Amino acid sequence: MNNYDVIIAGCGVAGLYGAYNLSRSLKVLILSKMELTLCNSSLAQGGIAGVYESPEDSPEKHKQDTFVAGGFENDPVSTDVLVNEAKIDIAKIIELGVDFDKLPNGDYHRTLEGGHGMHRIFHHKDATGAEIENTLLKNVQQLENVTIWENAVMCDCKKTASGFSFLVLKDGEYTVCNSRCAVFATGGIGRVYEYTTNSAIATGDGITMAYNMGAEIKNLSYIQFHPTAFNNRHTRECFLISEAVRGEGAYLKNCDGERFMQNYDKRLELAPRDVVSHSIIFESKKTGSDKFYLDITHKDPDFIKRRFPMIYSNLLKAGYDMTTDMIPIFPCQHYLMGGIKVDTYARTTVDGLYACGECSCTGVHGNNRLASNSLLEALVFSRRAAADISEKLKNRGKAFMPYDFDFCENAPHIPSGLRTEIRKIMQTAYFVIPDIPALFAGYERIIHIKEILDTGRFRIDKDYVEARSLATVAYIILGEAYKIASENAELTPQPAFDAPEENKKD
Numbered sequence: 001m002n003n004y005d006v007i008i009a010g011c012g013v014a015g016l017y018g019a020y021n022l023s024r025s026l027k028v029l030i031l032s033k034m035e036l037t038l039c040n041s042s043l044a045q046g047g048i049a050g051v052y053e054s055p056e057d058s059p060e061k062h063k064q065d066t067f068v069a070g071g072f073e074n075d076p077v078s079t080d081v082l083v084n085e086a087k088i089d090i091a092k093i094i095e096l097g098v099d100f101d102k103l104p105n106g107d108y109h110r111t112l113e114g115g116h117g118m119h120r121i122f123h124h125k126d127a128t129g130a131e132i133e134n135t136l137l138k139n140v141q142q143l144e145n146v147t148i149w150e151n152a153v154m155c156d157c158k159k160t161a162s163g164f165s166f167l168v169l170k171d172g173e174y175t176v177c178n179s180r181c182a183v184f185a186t187g188g189i190g191r192v193y194e195y196t197t198n199s200a201i202a203t204g205d206g207i208t209m210a211y212n213m214g215a216e217i218k219n220l221s222y223i224q225f226h227p228t229a230f231n232n233r234h235t236r237e238c239f240l241i242s243e244a245v246r247g248e249g250a251y252l253k254n255c256d257g258e259r260f261m262q263n264y265d266k267r268l269e270l271a272p273r274d275v276v277s278h279s280i281i282f283e284s285k286k287t288g289s290d291k292f293y294l295d296i297t298h299k300d301p302d303f304i305k306r307r308f309p310m311i312y313s314n315l316l317k318a319g320y321d322m323t324t325d326m327i328p329i330f331p332c333q334h335y336l337m338g339g340i341k342v343d344t345y346a347r348t349t350v351d352g353l354y355a356c357g358e359c360s361c362t363g364v365h366g367n368n369r370l371a372s373n374s375l376l377e378a379l380v381f382s383r384r385a386a387a388d389i390s391e392k393l394k395n396r397g398k399a400f401m402p403y404d405f406d407f408c409e410n411a412p413h414i415p416s417g418l419r420t421e422i423r424k425i426m427q428t429a430y431f432v433i434p435d436i437p438a439l440f441a442g443y444e445r446i447i448h449i450k451e452i453l454d455t456g457r458f459r460i461d462k463d464y465v466e467a468r469s470l471a472t473v474a475y476i477i478l479g480e481a482y483k484i485a486s487e488n489a490e491l492t493p494q495p496a497f498d499a500p501e502e503n504k505k506d
Helices: 013-021 059-069 076-084 086-096 128-140 205-212 243-247 273-287 301-307 309-317 374-392 418-429 436-455 462-488
Strands: 003-009 028-031 146-149 152-160 163-170 173-184 223-230 251-253 292-295 327-336 339-341 353-355
Touching: 003 013, 003 163, 013 028, 013 086, 013 128, 013 374, 059 076, 076 086, 076 374, 086 128, 086 374, 128 374, 152 173, 152 205, 152 462, 173 205, 173 374, 205 339, 205 353, 205 462, 223 243, 223 273, 273 292, 273 327, 301 309, 353 374, 418 436, 418 462, 436 462
Parallel strands: 003 028, 003 173, 028 146, 173 353
Antiparallel strands: 152 163, 163 173, 223 327, 251 292, 292 327
């Protein structure tokens, strides 16, 4: 009953679109860690970039903008695939029912965002990700060959002679599921930081399990900090003020209410995200203040409410009317450019294992993702993964040989405070501009935390899985950064990172 051709971990755009494009002859299981629509895809506001029915634009122009934003570290082959096949998937999701905004004449409205030289962002008001996610979910739920498990935690995944075995915790019970191919579409790593725009599922579970299976992980230290997160430090999850707000003419202002981007980049507010985030940090040091604002009050109030209904509503609940008030903002962890290394068909270095969406590293983003390329990447490469898997599984393999997972349901819970400590280390050591002394000391402490979780005998539940994932991704990120810093600076002895009192017993 628990044997499948394909098991997909993740119920965001990449996981759902991959499932939809698989052959209907394949038996498919999708694991959703929490609620079905709780994912980074649903939080995507701005839109999806792509050249579709736009004679004045071209894939080559889109590619050039992607390369400029990515510091020319982008993989040229993967980026060619991304920009040239955009029209395929934009047309497909429109066919499936995605409702992109249109102009009075019936043409699609395309907006502009930072780093783009053309108006090429398709959007559904300011909730594009949710529109695509909900539309795909509705279509996939109608497929007889696909089963979706909600609130199903992927506790572990092992490579077997017949494919893969998953240890899943659902409704308080452990279940072993087997598959011939596996797709990780588990999202990003935002919850490794104290403040992030990411949803609660973004703890790097797929990256950790792929790493433990021997898959190559690439550029995990390539982390994007979005410059305009709502500066409300009362919650870990920071509400994003979309790039599109600046695309529609909003100004960035410092603590004195003055525009400042002209001092850092000729593209002003529409410079790529990494440039704007760095500029805010530099301006913060210059002014001695972390108070920054996004100001769109000079635009027509009715236009603002109509164009950004979700942002307007959420800010109003927080006590700000964006038609009359400047919006307090500050950079915040937002996206991961690195991840599980894959080729142009989303194949990892482990046979039969695929990775799609933010947890993967296709190389299309270089060292900084161009705005609204994330949803496009999720669609293009999950479709290509589905095509490759469908071809691969035309001839089924041998009988399933499940993995014998070793776990103890009565083992103790993980020590308290470890996840909080990991987040504090990452926020201090590796934010927009890394703090080198804190990086060296923090890395040593992360090594110790990871060892505790890897070698200890703990109850394998959601808390343990997420703590192990956070420790592993922090270890990889800081390890990469440590190596770079060591090669570029003379190493001097650093004080050890002092663990909180409650964790010293660890």
